[in-house]
Amino acid sequence: MKCTHLLPLLCLPIICVTVSAQSNEANKTAPAKSVVANIKPAADPEVERLRLARRTQAQSLLMSLATDAGAFSDSRLRARTQSRIADVLWEDETDRARSLFRKAWDAAEIADAEARQKLQDDIREQRARSGGGGYAVTTPPDLRKEVLGLAVKHDTALAEEFLARLQEKGRAKENPINPDDTDPASTQRVDAAKELLSSGDQARALELGNPLLSTISQQAIEFLSSLREKNAALADQRYASLLNLAAANPQSDLNTIALLSSYIFSPHGYVYSIGSGALTNPRMSGAKSPPDVTPALRLAFFRLAAEVLTRPVPPEQELNVLFTYQAIRNYLPLFEQFATPELTAGLRTQLAALTAIVPESLRSQDESRREEATPQQRTQSMEQSVLDRIDRARTSAERDQGYLQLAIFRAASGDPKALDYVDKIDDSELRQSLRAYVDASMAWAAIEKKDAERALEIVRTGELTHLQKAWTMTGAARLFMSPKSGKPDRERALQLLDDAATEARRLGASDPDRPRAFLAIANALLAIDPPRGWDSMNDAVRAANSAPDFTGEDGELTFRIISKGSRSMHQHSIPDFDLAGVFQRLANADFDRAVELARVFEREAPRAHAVMAIALTVLNEKKK
Secondary structure, eight states: OHHHHHHHHHHHHHHHHHHHHHHHHHTTTSOOOOGGGGSOOOOOHHHHHHHHHHHHHHHHHHHHHHHHHTTOSOHHHHHHHHHHHHHHHTTTOHHHHHHHHHHHHHHHHHHHHHHHHHHHHHHHHHHHHTTSOOOOOOOOOOHHHHHHHHHTTTOHHHHHHHHHHHHHTOSTTSOSSOTTOOOHHHHHHHHHHHHHHHTTOHHHHHHHHGGGGGSOOHHHHHHHHHHHTTOHHHHHHHHHHHHHHHHTOTTOOHHHHHHHHHHHHOTTOOOOEETTEEOOOTTOTTSOOOOOOOHHHHHHHHHHHHHHHTSOOOTTOHHHHHHHHHHHHHHHHHHHHHSOHHHHHHHHHHHHHHHTTSOHHHHHHHHHHHHOOSHHHHHHHHHHHHHHHHHHOSSHHHHHHHHHHHHHHHHTTTOTHHHHHHHTOOOHHHHHHHHHHHHHHHHHHHHHTTOHHHHHHHHHHSOOOHHHHHHHHHHHHHHHHSGGGSSOOHHHHHHHHHHHHHHHHHSOTTOTHHHHHHHHHHHHHHHHOHHHHHHHHHHHHHHHHHOTTOOSSOOEEEEEEEOSSOEEEEEEEOGGGSHHHHHHHHHHHOHHHHHHHHTTOOSHHHHHHHHHHHHHHHHHHHHO
16 A cells, blocks of 8 residues: 555656756747746735734733733623633633633622622612502623633533532522523523534533433423534434433423423424413414424324323313313314324314313403414404503503503504504603603614614604614614615715714713714724724723713613503613724724723723723634
């Protein structure tokens, strides 16, 4: 074998000499092509020197920031800074990075506890103001989730250490928004495992996700549904093990079937338990399309489902009777399509027995609900139901609540009919606050639909805040510069950004929304007119120095309506309100100038986020 490979190599010099001789002869009539032209030129030494110098400077910035972070008074800022620096340092300084991750977790525990307390205080305050009614609050960031997501990429053992600490903290009052989330450690585990799957690290994802598969839970099914998108055979194998686990457990019930059905029929779509049963619909809206599982795996599910659904239900257990009846009604079409005739016949027999027990009124409600086959029919039915309730209302307050509900529903899709319902409200204070909510909702919908003219019309006629106007005009300017708009209109886009800057200046000097507005404008200008983008960044820095509550992260556009009978809130994350993205662009354009600009920030939070964005932009070039 070795001789076979060596023979061509021994012949190669002879061939080369012959070709060279022929080329020299040809030179008498035509110049030969230069072999140097096919050689990739060496990197410019000066460019390479500048690149290395910039990396050295970025590392120095990051090391200095890591030292400063330990003294930050803001625990949220401390957690984020230390964990992100640890993520970058891991390959070169693993021990130091691991220490920074642990410090970041300590800070995250403090930050999350403070955030939960503030959230509970906000809920109590809003309930008190609304007379014991609803509330609409902004969900704080989960700092432990952020730290865990970075740590697990490097060290599964360290991630397990953090999850164990999370479990030790107890389950009570972890989540004021969703008190049913009694297992935050499992929720964190599945989120981290899904992040690893998304990044392509299947081995580490399995290592982290395997403990979830010892029980049947929403977290376990969610992990398997995500795993199936990367490795269908392995996910189906693990799912089959869960089916066997459920079949061997006499406590398996409707909730068990509802969870297991999600994997087969509605990945990432779930229903919540009600009492001792579950009102299930395996074809629920919002879930992904059913996966193409093998007939054998699907049949194994149907055997388990049939065993649970056909168990005798004592007539005196009215809730169980109703839940089982509704579950069978939901699953029967799937049995008829995929299961064996024997299993389907057993389900029909059980349905007939339960139909004789379930009250006629409940059967009628269930049947009328099923007749609404399309989303449009359901929408019309819901709207007519509210209008009927308004007709029967005995007080203006009851009518107002009905019109409020219809206005919120229409505004979500940007439907101008929402304003007609707003005008019908008698309570002037409620009408005014609802008008502001509806206008903000429709402006958002217009930008999402890429309808710049409609968005600008709402700016002119609607009740928008200065930040909402600035954001909407900035979004419209981007749309006018988009290639999809036909011929980009640079002049109009620049005029809109000038108008947005005027709105930004109308915000109070200490309002944290003022620097956010200027940042959104700067992000747009850097793509259209870079020199003016730098000027807008100077405005943003000055505004940040005058706004004590501006941190440079977690920028959001939020609008809400709260009344005694209802509540609604839109909470949209806006990256253009934050410092990270814009300083990455600035660092790529002019590293030294970006560093000088970051140093102008007077407060530790925005300065830290700006410096970190600059340093990571340079240091992550190696990974790319």
